Amino acid sequence: MNALLGQAWRCPRSAVLVTRRFRVKSSKPPKKPAPRSSKTASDTSVRSFNDLPADEQLRRRLNDRERAQRRTTPSEPALRQRYDEFYDLTKHRLNHLLWELGQWDPEHREYRAFGLHTQESYYQEISFFKEALKRSFHLASALGMTSRTDNPLFWNLRSAFIKGDAAGLTKELRYALQTFLMRKQFSKSTTELHLRLADLRFPYEWFPATRQLQRTIHLHVGPTNSGKTYNALKALENAKSGIYAGPLRLLAHEIYTRFTAKGKSCALITGEEQRIPEDADMFFRSCTVEMTPLNWKVDVAVIDEIQMIADEHRGWAWTQAVLGCQAKELHLCGEERVVDLIQELCARLGDKCIVHRYQRLNPLLPMEQAVGTDFKNLQKGDAVISFSRVNLHSLKAGIEEATGRKCAIVYGSLPPETRAAQAALFNDPNNEYDFLVASDAIGMGLNLEIKRVVFESAFKFDGMAHRPLTIPEVKQIGGRAGRYRTATDAVRSGKEEETSATSAFSKWGAPGFVTAMDDQDLGVIRKHLQNDAKPIAAAGILPPSHIIERFASLFSPDIPLAFVLSRLREMARLSSSFNMCSFGEHLDISDVLKEFDLSIYDRSVLLTAPVSLREKGQKDILRAFAWSIANLSGGHLLEIPEVDLEALDVDASQLDPQGQKNYLLRLEGLHKAVTLYLWLSYRYRGVFVSQKLAFHVKSLVEEKITNCLEAADYEADKQQRRREMLRRQAQSHSKKEEKLLGAEAEEAPVAESGPGLWDAEGHEEPLYREKREVNAALPVRARRTTESLDSRVSRG
Structure with missing residues (x-):
C-alpha cells in the first residue's frame, strides 16, 4: 500500500520510483530545484520532477493543489459536508473495531504480534493512527486529493466502503491499523524483499512446462445461441484426448453425460466429486474450471465462458487455465468483449490466436x-x-x-x-x-x-x-x-x-x-x-500457494494470515493485462482459521474451500474441519457434531409452510457441510475417511430438498411491494458514492503501483507535544483507563 496515508506521511524515493509512471505530469515543466551543497548546479539542472526527493515532490504537489484550489475552488461546502460525514462514519467504525479487538492486555496475542508490549505504546500508536486518519481526510476535503496516488488511505477506505459498506470499511480499517503498527518493522531491505516476492507481473512464468509448447488458441466469440460452444465441443469430440472446463458443476455433468452417451470414456472431476473410468487408460475429462488439470498433455481443451476471466472472485481460475493448460489446441468460448485481451495474452505467450465470430442463430x-x-x-x-x-x-x-x-x-x-x-x-x-x-x-x-x-x-x-x-x-x-x-x-x-x-x-x-x-x-x-458492454481490459489472478508460503515465511508466526494476505495484495506489482482478484472471502476464512495450529500450506488449501461464511452455521463447520486437520483426527462424519445430520430425521410433512421454508434452509446448510466434507476428503484422505457415507448422506439430503420444493405460498401484493423496495434500495446504493462521497471513485491504474513505507522520512517527528493531546484522541473508555493508571502511579 502506498504508505496508506499518502501525503500524511512523506513517501520514500523507492516507492515513488515504483509508482511514478502513473502520476499525472503538469503541462508546464517543473521549476528547477535550487542546487544543494552536495550537488553542482549542472547536475541539478537536468533532474526531472520524478528524480526529485520524495519530500520535495510532496511539497510541490501540495503547493500546486493549493494554487488550483484558490483558482477553481473545488471544495464546495456540500462536498466538504460529504467528506465530513464519511469521516464521522470512519471514526465510528474505528472505535467499533477497537472495541472488537479488546483492551490492551499483556497476553493479547495480536497486540504482541504487532509490537504493542505496553499499554502506553498502545495508546500512543492509536493516537498516531487517528491523527494520520484525520490528515488523510483533510487532504481530501481541503485540497481535493482523493486519488490512489495522492491519498491512498482515503482512496482505499472509500473503495472498501463502496464495495462492502460498513463491513468492508471495517476490514480495510483493520488492515490499515495493522500496517501502521508494523511500520517500524518494515525496514527498507525488508520492503524490497516483499516487493520481489510480490512481483506478479509475469504469471505465465508460473507454468514453465506449458511455455515449452507451441499452442494454437481458437477463440469462439458471439452472443448466446450462436453455436460457439457447439463448434468447440465438436473439436473436442474429434480429438483423441481432451478437457472440458466450465463454470458450473452442472455444466460439467452435462458434458460428462453427453460424452458417455456417445460411447466415449470420460471422467467427471469437480471439487466435490470425481468419477474416473475404471476400464480405460485414455479418457476425456469434464471438470469445473478450478479443477482443470494443468500437468496433463492433451490434444484439445475447451474452456467455457471465457469472459469470466475478469470475474472479481473466480477470474483467477480462468486465467490459470488459459496460461497453464497443456493442450495443442485450446478452444475458448465466450463474449466478443474478451477478444482484445486474449489476443494480447497470446502475443505475450507466443501462441497462435485464431478468432471465430458467430451470429445468433435466431433473433x-x-x-x-x-x-x-x-x-x-x-x-x-x-x-x-x-x-x-x-x-x-x-x-x-x-x-x-x-x-x-x-x-x-x-x-x-x-x-x-x-x-x-x-x-x-x-x-x-x-x-x-x-x-x-x-x-x-x-x-x-x-x-x-x-x-x-x-x-x-x-x-x-x-x-x-x-x-x-x-x-x-x-x-x-x-x-x-x-x-x-x-x-x-x-x-x-x-x-x-x-x-x-x-x-x-x-x-x-x-x-x-x-x-x-x-x-x-x-x-x-x-x-x-x-x-x-465495455471490453474486458485485464484478467484476474491470485498469487499461487508457493508464493503465499514464501511471503508468509517473512513474518512472525503470530502475525495473522489475513494481514499477510492483505500485505501481499497491496505490495503486488501487476502488469496492465492482469488485475488482482478479491481477497475478501480469503481474509474471512483466514480469520476463522487463526485459532488453529495449521501450516501455511494447510491454510492455503482451506482458503480455496467451497464455503460461504455468510451462511448460517458455516463458520462452525469450517472450524470443526480445521480442528480435524490440525489434530489429524476426528474426521469421521459421525464424529463431527457441527454437521447437522439430525435434519434427516425431520418429517417435513408435519411442518407448517414457514417451518418448511426454515427446514429447507437447514437442509441446504447440511448439503453445504457435506459438500465441503467431500471436497476435503480428496485432499486429506487420511483425516476425512467417511467419503462413501458422505455421498450417501448427500443423496438423502438432495431427495429431501426435492420433496420440500413444493412447500411455498405466494402473495401478489407482498411481492409487488418487495420489488418496489428492491428498486429503491438498488437505486439508493448506486447513488451512495455521489450522495456521501461526491465524485465518482477514480479507477487508478494498479499495474506496478507498489506500496510506500510507514517509516518514511519525517515519521520521527512527533504528532503531539503533550500527553493530554494523546488522551484527547482516545475513546472515552481508554481515556478513563489511562487517567486511572496515572492517578494510581501518582499516589504510589
Whole structure:
C-alpha cells in the first residue's frame, strides 16, 4: 500500500520510483530545484520532477493543489459536508473495531504480534493512527486529493466502503491499523524483499512446462445461441484426448453425460466429486474450471465462458487455465468483449490466436409490454428469473396456483443433481411442467428450452448490496430464450449427426423473447439489450500457494494470515493485462482459521474451500474441519457434531409452510457441510475417511430438498411491494458514492503501483507535544483507563 496515508506521511524515493509512471505530469515543466551543497548546479539542472526527493515532490504537489484550489475552488461546502460525514462514519467504525479487538492486555496475542508490549505504546500508536486518519481526510476535503496516488488511505477506505459498506470499511480499517503498527518493522531491505516476492507481473512464468509448447488458441466469440460452444465441443469430440472446463458443476455433468452417451470414456472431476473410468487408460475429462488439470498433455481443451476471466472472485481460475493448460489446441468460448485481451495474452505467450465470430442463430427481441402480476399471462415455455432463493419458491407456488400447471425450479444453491432433474422436467414436452422459475444460474451456459425469459426484477442482491443488473448479465440470462440446441438433445441423439435444430426451435420457430413483470424493469432490460458492454481490459489472478508460503515465511508466526494476505495484495506489482482478484472471502476464512495450529500450506488449501461464511452455521463447520486437520483426527462424519445430520430425521410433512421454508434452509446448510466434507476428503484422505457415507448422506439430503420444493405460498401484493423496495434500495446504493462521497471513485491504474513505507522520512517527528493531546484522541473508555493508571502511579 502506498504508505496508506499518502501525503500524511512523506513517501520514500523507492516507492515513488515504483509508482511514478502513473502520476499525472503538469503541462508546464517543473521549476528547477535550487542546487544543494552536495550537488553542482549542472547536475541539478537536468533532474526531472520524478528524480526529485520524495519530500520535495510532496511539497510541490501540495503547493500546486493549493494554487488550483484558490483558482477553481473545488471544495464546495456540500462536498466538504460529504467528506465530513464519511469521516464521522470512519471514526465510528474505528472505535467499533477497537472495541472488537479488546483492551490492551499483556497476553493479547495480536497486540504482541504487532509490537504493542505496553499499554502506553498502545495508546500512543492509536493516537498516531487517528491523527494520520484525520490528515488523510483533510487532504481530501481541503485540497481535493482523493486519488490512489495522492491519498491512498482515503482512496482505499472509500473503495472498501463502496464495495462492502460498513463491513468492508471495517476490514480495510483493520488492515490499515495493522500496517501502521508494523511500520517500524518494515525496514527498507525488508520492503524490497516483499516487493520481489510480490512481483506478479509475469504469471505465465508460473507454468514453465506449458511455455515449452507451441499452442494454437481458437477463440469462439458471439452472443448466446450462436453455436460457439457447439463448434468447440465438436473439436473436442474429434480429438483423441481432451478437457472440458466450465463454470458450473452442472455444466460439467452435462458434458460428462453427453460424452458417455456417445460411447466415449470420460471422467467427471469437480471439487466435490470425481468419477474416473475404471476400464480405460485414455479418457476425456469434464471438470469445473478450478479443477482443470494443468500437468496433463492433451490434444484439445475447451474452456467455457471465457469472459469470466475478469470475474472479481473466480477470474483467477480462468486465467490459470488459459496460461497453464497443456493442450495443442485450446478452444475458448465466450463474449466478443474478451477478444482484445486474449489476443494480447497470446502475443505475450507466443501462441497462435485464431478468432471465430458467430451470429445468433435466431433473433432475440425485447417485448413491448411487461407481463404484469397476473401469472395467467404467462405462456408455455416461459422462464421467470428472480434473484432471491426464498422468492423463487413463492413464485413457483403462485404460478402453479394461477395456471394449474407445474413449474420447475433451478437456482445456484440447489445440488447439481436436483437442478439437472428440474431442468429435465422443464425440457420434456410430454409432461405438465410448462414453466420454469430460475436464478441467474441459467446464464452460465445452462441449456434449457426456453421460449421467453421474464425478469421478475432488473435488480439483484450480490452478497454485499442491492444493485442494477449489468449489461452482460441481462444479455447472458435473456439470451437463454429460444435456444437452438441443448445438451439434452445431444444426449438423446447419441452418435447421430447434430445438424437438426433443437426441439425448442422446432416447436416455436420464432425468435427468443425477453420481458419483465413490471414496466419499470422492462425499460432497464430493453436499454441493456440495445447496448454493448465495455471490453474486458485485464484478467484476474491470485498469487499461487508457493508464493503465499514464501511471503508468509517473512513474518512472525503470530502475525495473522489475513494481514499477510492483505500485505501481499497491496505490495503486488501487476502488469496492465492482469488485475488482482478479491481477497475478501480469503481474509474471512483466514480469520476463522487463526485459532488453529495449521501450516501455511494447510491454510492455503482451506482458503480455496467451497464455503460461504455468510451462511448460517458455516463458520462452525469450517472450524470443526480445521480442528480435524490440525489434530489429524476426528474426521469421521459421525464424529463431527457441527454437521447437522439430525435434519434427516425431520418429517417435513408435519411442518407448517414457514417451518418448511426454515427446514429447507437447514437442509441446504447440511448439503453445504457435506459438500465441503467431500471436497476435503480428496485432499486429506487420511483425516476425512467417511467419503462413501458422505455421498450417501448427500443423496438423502438432495431427495429431501426435492420433496420440500413444493412447500411455498405466494402473495401478489407482498411481492409487488418487495420489488418496489428492491428498486429503491438498488437505486439508493448506486447513488451512495455521489450522495456521501461526491465524485465518482477514480479507477487508478494498479499495474506496478507498489506500496510506500510507514517509516518514511519525517515519521520521527512527533504528532503531539503533550500527553493530554494523546488522551484527547482516545475513546472515552481508554481515556478513563489511562487517567486511572496515572492517578494510581501518582499516589504510589
